[in-house]
Amino acid sequence: NAGVTQTPKFRVLKTGQSMTLLCAQDMNHEYMYWYRQDPGMGLRLIHYSVGEGTTAKGEVPDGYNVSRLKKQNFLLGLESAAPSQTSVYFCASSRGTGLGNIQYFGAGTRLSVL
Amino acid sequence: EDQVTQSPEALRLQEGESSSLNCSYTVSGLRGLFWYRQDPGKGPEFLFTLYSAGEEKEKERLKATLTKKESFLHITAPKPEDSATYLCAVQVNTGFQKLVFGTGTRLLVSP
Numbered sequence: 001n002a003g004v005t006q007t008p009k010f011r012v013l014k015t016g017q018s019m020t021l022l023c024a025q026d027m028n029h030e031y032m033y034w035y036r037q038d039p040g041m042g043l044r045l046i047h048y049s050v051g052e053g054t055t056a057k058g059e060v061p062d063g064y065n066v067s068r069l070k071k072q073n074f075l076l077g078l079e080s081a082a083p084s085q086t087s088v089y090f091c092a093s094s095r096g097t098g099l100g101n102i103q104y105f106g107a108g109t110r111l112s113v114l
Numbered sequence: 115e116d117q118v119t120q121s122p123e124a125l126r127l128q129e130g131e132s133s134s135l136n137c138s139y140t141v142s143g144l145r146g147l148f149w150y151r152q153d154p155g156k157g158p159e160f161l162f163t164l165y166s167a168g169e170e171k172e173k174e175r176l177k178a179t180l181t182k183k184e185s186f187l188h189i190t191a192p193k194p195e196d197s198a199t200y201l202c203a204v205q206v207n208t209g210f211q212k213l214v215f216g217t218g219t220r221l222l223v224s225p
Contacts, residue, residue, distance in 0.1 A: 040217060041217060042118065043158075043203075058212070059212075099145065099165060102163065105150075105157035106157050107155075
């Protein structure tokens, strides 16, 4: 039972480069989320998806794009990386958002932008 | 603005020394409060959900309680394997029911 799997685990980029982070879940969850975690700050929501083919902006969406072409996958893209995007990125999924719905997290991707 | 504050930022205990972590919140509409555990280099792992004031939940050495303004995570007779960062998050009812996270409490339990 894999749960939520994120790839890659680590990445170093130069300013201006692009990359895509992949999140896959095997729990048949409808909702998926991308967060970033920075020192001294709580997890902040970047983008989320309420189902296949749908995405929406979270708290800190600037500089990121997302796509959810398949229910089990949620991709986070950085078109032109900036040092301010150095962070740990977490993907999560949940069955829904009502009472009792728990968000399950992946192990994270550690990204450094030089 | 919805806000979650956790204290202390860091806590060092001796094995067997019980203590409590605090999570205070000011939110527009609380739907639930979540506790997660996060080990270094890993993602948050779900522990508890609390929905209403007075509710309590227990799991091994951990007990979570909820009042109208705060939640406590009580750790009874901790062991070194309880060392981790404990995150609190509140689910707020603002259209999309998002989670607002605190910055966490880093717990270190020494043998």
